[in-house]
Amino acid sequence: MPSLTVGVLALQGGVGEHTGLLRKAAAHLGAEFDLVEVRTAEQLARCDALIIPGGESTTMAIVARRLGLLEPLREFVKVDGKPVWGTCAGLVMLAEEASATKKGGQELVGGLDVRVLRNRYGTQIQSFVADIQLPFLGEAEKPFRGVFIRAPVVDEIIITPSVASQKTPEPVEVMGVFRKVGSTDVDGGSVEEDIVAVRQRNVFGTSFHPELTDDIRIHVWWLKQVLDTARHKGLPVDSAV
Amino acid sequence: MAANLNGANGNSNGNGASDDAFTVKAGLAQMLKGGVIMDVTTAEQARIAEEAGACAVMALERIPSDIRALGGVARMSNPEMIKEIQAAVTIPVMAKARIGHIVECQILEALGVDYVDESEVLTPADDAFHVRKADFKVPFVCGCRNLGEALRRITEGAAMIRTKGEAGTGDVVEAVKHIRTVNADIAKAKAALAAGGDLAIAALAREIGCDAALLKRTAELGRLPVVNFAAGGVATPADAALMMHLGCDGVFVGSGIFKDAATPEHAAKRARAIVKAVAHYTDAAALIEASVEHGTAMHGISNAGLKPEEKMAGRGW
Numbered sequence: 001m002p003s004l005t006v007g008v009l010a011l012q013g014g015v016g017e018h019t020g021l022l023r024k025a026a027a028h029l030g031a032e033f034d035l036v037e038v039r040t041a042e043q044l045a046r047c048d049a050l051i052i053p054g055g056e057s058t059t060m061a062i063v064a065r066r067l068g069l070l071e072p073l074r075e076f077v078k079v080d081g082k083p084v085w086g087t088c089a090g091l092v093m094l095a096e097e098a099s100a101t102k103k104g105g106q107e108l109v110g111g112l113d114v115r116v117l118r119n120r121y122g123t124q125i126q127s128f129v130a131d132i133q134l135p136f137l138g139e140a141e142k143p144f145r146g147v148f149i150r151a152p153v154v155d156e157i158i159i160t161p162s163v164a165s166q167k168t169p170e171p172v173e174v175m176g177v178f179r180k181v182g183s184t185d186v187d188g189g190s191v192e193e194d195i196v197a198v199r200q201r202n203v204f205g206t207s208f209h210p211e212l213t214d215d216i217r218i219h220v221w222w223l224k225q226v227l228d229t230a231r232h233k234g235l236p237v238d239s240a241v
Numbered sequence: 242m243a244a245n246l247n248g249a250n251g252n253s254n255g256n257g258a259s260d261d262a263f264t265v266k267a268g269l270a271q272m273l274k275g276g277v278i279m280d281v282t283t284a285e286q287a288r289i290a291e292e293a294g295a296c297a298v299m300a301l302e303r304i305p306s307d308i309r310a311l312g313g314v315a316r317m318s319n320p321e322m323i324k325e326i327q328a329a330v331t332i333p334v335m336a337k338a339r340i341g342h343i344v345e346c347q348i349l350e351a352l353g354v355d356y357v358d359e360s361e362v363l364t365p366a367d368d369a370f371h372v373r374k375a376d377f378k379v380p381f382v383c384g385c386r387n388l389g390e391a392l393r394r395i396t397e398g399a400a401m402i403r404t405k406g407e408a409g410t411g412d413v414v415e416a417v418k419h420i421r422t423v424n425a426d427i428a429k430a431k432a433a434l435a436a437g438g439d440l441a442i443a444a445l446a447r448e449i450g451c452d453a454a455l456l457k458r459t460a461e462l463g464r465l466p467v468v469n470f471a472a473g474g475v476a477t478p479a480d481a482a483l484m485m486h487l488g489c490d491g492v493f494v495g496s497g498i499f500k501d502a503a504t505p506e507h508a509a510k511r512a513r514a515i516v517k518a519v520a521h522y523t524d525a526a527a528l529i530e531a532s533v534e535h536g537t538a539m540h541g542i543s544n545a546g547l548k549p550e551e552k553m554a555g556r557g558w
Contacts, residue, residue, distance in 0.1 A: 011520055012275040012296060014268075039521070054272045055296070056332055062294035063520050066513075088272070102291055102331045118331060124269055124355035125378050129261035145261075149268045150333065150355070212268045 003032035004230055004237060006223070007047035009073075010037035011063040013055015013089060017211035018219075022051070025219035031227065031237075041072040048235070049083040049226040050076060052090030052109075054149070054209050057098075057118070060089060061107045070107060077111035083202040083226045084111065091198075091205035092116050092152050099155065111203040113172055117155040120194065120207075124150055132196060132208065134176045137217050144215060146178065146196065146208035153178075153207050154195035172200045178207075202229060259375075266380035266400035269333065269355065270468035273297055273401075273491055277481065277516050278470065280304050280495040283322075284329035289505060290498070293512030297333040297355070299493065300326040305362050305409030305473075305553075306496035306539065315363040317345040320352055327353065335382070340557050341367020350379040356401065358382050359394075361556035362408045362495075371557065374398030384472065386419045386554060388426030388456075389449030391465055396452045402465055404489065405554040406473020409496050411541025413480045415554055416473050420487045423465065430460040464488075473554065476538045478518030478531035485522035492519055500539040511535050 008018045019035050026033045038044050064070050077084050086094040093108055097115040131143035157172045176197030196207040210218045230237045276296025281287040287298045302318040317338050327334050333355035338345035340359055349357050357379050359372055374381040375398030384405040385391035391402045404423055406416025433441040446453035458466050471484035472493035481492045494515055502508035514535035521527035
């Protein structure tokens with residue numbers, strides 16, 4: 001049975017951390033995947049799914065532009081609709097809009113109808129680790145240790161009027177929120193809450209870095225989505241998984 | 242990598258909170274991998290670096306070649322200048338403190354810099370002790386010439402290492418020597434663990450002067466347990482690609498971008514070329530392009546002509 005090819009965009013950032021966890025997650029599922037690092041359009045074309053890792057989103061965008069990779073990436077995400085997951089800088093790359101960018105703005109791949117706010121919590125000194133409830137992992141699951149490093153958050157879900165396609169845009173699902181400790185007011189006051197995980201169609205993004213932990217749950221969940229998508233398209237994949 | 246370092250460094254006291262603190266510190270360095278960190282002295286230079294694709298900038302008053310030329314005591318930069326650079330860019334901003342100068346580190350932490358470089362490029366402030374970096378919330382990067390020195394810094398709390406070269410010379414020979422030494426030391430540790438287990442690791446740890454548990458972890462990983470960048474003397478795209486080829490995770494470029502650059506545009510071209518060379522260090526065609534784009538390199542000073550007292554890499558221990 002031919003195995004699916006899963007790429008990690010390797011222009012800059014935490015690439016090996018993702019491939020390491022993907023390998024563990026695949027073993028956990030008992031499924032075979034070809035894991036590849038993607039630096040060229042040819043390598044991208046081979047992939048059935050892609051992770052855009054954490055790193056510096058400005059650097060990744062500049063390197064991708066110079067390599068002529070931005071358009072192939074947009075096609076991969078928006079036209080082919082192949083599963084993509086971005087962590088931290090990867091989430092920024094997958095957003096349609098970003099604020100607090102460098103002077104003159106930065107180029108994005110897009111795919112998620114959201115606006116992200118870069119460096120939401122400030123500089124490195126404000127980086128932190130916190131428990132995040134992720135219902136998509138299962139209601140009974142223990143919280144996920146979210147590692148937030150100069151992290152972006154989803155500031156706003158943008159309803160794009162899709163004049164060209166005449167189609168109703170698929171909804172953006174909020175997959176996880178971070179509630180600041182102590183911000184919950186029992187008397188019904190305001191609760192400070194940030195959107196830190198979203199999905200729209202096959203595009204998934206997290207503010208935090210599961211690849212900096214030993215916890216394979218999100219990678220396992222995402223690979224299952226990748227397999228489901230492939231099955232849906234009629235690709236021959238191992239139905240035992 | 243660093244996520245698994247828990248318990249083997251100065252940050253850990255057995256509770257989860259300090260392990261988390263180290264994960265966050267080392268994690269930022271992991272996100273810088275495959276990138277170029279550029280020395281900048283003004284907001285304008287920082288913008289050139291950001292536009293070229295630098296993954297971070299190092300804010301300092303003078304580039305190392307000018308520190309070398311000027312002589313005198315080199316200290317932490319003026320906070321006003323660091324603030325201007327922080328305001329100008331969105332990528333991480335690092336800054337240097339003198340070896341052992343706890344108060345310079347506290348000032349940089351209060352300024353909100355993203356990483357402190359306890360650096361031999363500045364004049365050391367303490368000839369007995371480095372800073373206990375685990376006490377700080379801001380992460381630290383430190384230089385090393387061999388594995389023992391790297392692991393001593395990590396035990397003190399450094400979350401990132403750079404192999405020392407001879408800063409400000411534009412001569413890559415010392416940077417090459419030190420990454421080769423670190424690689425050879427790691428090979429020795431792996432061999433010791435395989436041949437003699439914990440006892441052999443303990444003996445080697447005594448010999449090179451480092452913590453045995455951390456040495457064992459390094460031997461198991463087959464690499465430094467935190468991110469390691471090259472630094473010092475990297476002047477051209479080919480130099481940068483060479484350091485990647487030797488196993489570095491990324492590259493610091495100090496004087497190489499702005500020294501002897503004819504115009505800001507020339508500096509921008511050099512910066513772009515070095516970013517390209519690091520991202521594609523195995524791609525010969527990309528390296529040709531990068532070398533052409535780079536143009537004339539800084540003139541430089543041959544390391545062989547330096548007197549021992551003129552070398553910076555020997556500072557720290």
